[in-house]
Amino acid sequence: MQRLTLTFGLIVLAAVLVACSGVSAAPTTTDAPAATTAVATDAVSIVAKDITFQQTQVAVPAGKPITIDFDNQDGAPHNIAIADASGAQVFKGDIVAGSRVTYSVPALAAGTYTFICEVHPGMRGTITAR
Numbered sequence: 777m778q779r780l781t782l783t784f785g786l787i788v789l790a791a792v793l794v795a796c797s798g799v800s801a802a803p804t805t806t807d808a809p810a811a812t813t814a815v816a817t818d819a820v821s822i823v824a825k826d827i828t829f830q831q832t833q834v835a836v837p838a839g840k841p842i843t844i845d846f847d848n849q850d851g852a853p854h855n856i857a858i859a860d861a862s863g864a865q866v867f868k869g870d871i872v873a874g875s876r877v878t879y880s881v882p883a884l885a886a887g888t889y890t891f892i893c894e895v896h897p898g899m900r901g902t903i904t905a906r
Contacts, residue, residue: 819843822901824854824893832901838886839905844879848872854893858903861887871895 884905893899
């Protein structure tokens with residue numbers, strides 16, 4: 777009987793540890809309209825680290841939706857917002873801290889665009905759509 781109780785206790789302990797570990801079978805997603813508004817066909821990666829964008833010049837195909845794999849390696853919150861040459865915002869990604877998110881950006885017309893972190897406007901880069 778004591779062996780049965782010990783075995784049952786170990787099974788319960790293992791189940792509790794798995795439940796509390798925060799590990800899930802599927803990645804979680806956020807309700808991010810900006811990240812899901814277009815079907816992306818081309819992808820670029822942008823990393824935020826030490827309150828700077830590691831990639832400040834990005835080239836994408838004009839007229840095609842793109843995917844931005846945004847990897848925020850800082851504990852500080854960041855996002856990517858894209859504006860056209862007139863300063864009009866054409867895309868705004870969700871703000872995330874210490875995580876990776878995929879933004880789906882609608883097709884950009886040929887031209888030069890600025891991307892910034894809205895939390896840290898000094899973080900800047902250029903997207904060239906050709």
